[in-house]
Amino acid sequence: MTQTETQWSSEEKQIAEKALKTAYAREIQMLMDYVRESASGLCEIQDVWQLHDFLSARRHDIDGKYDERESFLLFTLSKLLQDKLLDLTELEGLAADKRAKLSLLIRM
């Protein structure tokens, strides 16, 4: 599947951008909820370092996850679908070929 060949209409780009914002908001909310809950249950220093390790991994992941460049957009969306941060129904309006590619990517 050659990402660079995928053409995005203005309307499709808006749909994708909105979906990315929705997924990001969900992910951030879940992350903040998790941090609050973990922190409230801290009992020993190892719990603090575990939280630190967790944040290091999440930060690295989130930093590279929301790539809006057109040539990466299908991969970005497929990852968010795999992570259950988006549902395919939220991408209605994308051309059938893109939805088919996404269905394929999330099974890979």
Added chain:
Amino acid sequence: MTQTETQWSSEEKQIAEKALKTAYAREIQMLMDYVRESASGLCEIQDVWQLHDFLSARRHDIDGKYDERESFLLFTLSKLLQDKLLDLTELEGLAADKRAKLSLLIRM
């Protein structure tokens, strides 16, 4: 001041080890209190990354701070005194020359 020349009696080593444990327990308690408080007040993702940055710095600092080797013990204790994690009164029982060296080190 040549650290390697400092001789520690068995009693002095016990005093120093106890002081290090006391300081460590205080530091860890303060750190856990801070993390709980910060986490309960998270409002946006930048607050999470600030907490992560803070934990990275504290972990690095704490990892290297409690050096119990005799040749480093005066430096270790002086740092804990500077950081207000110990008080000189908690080091009573150390020989006068060590207490004098510590008084000097914490003013450096």
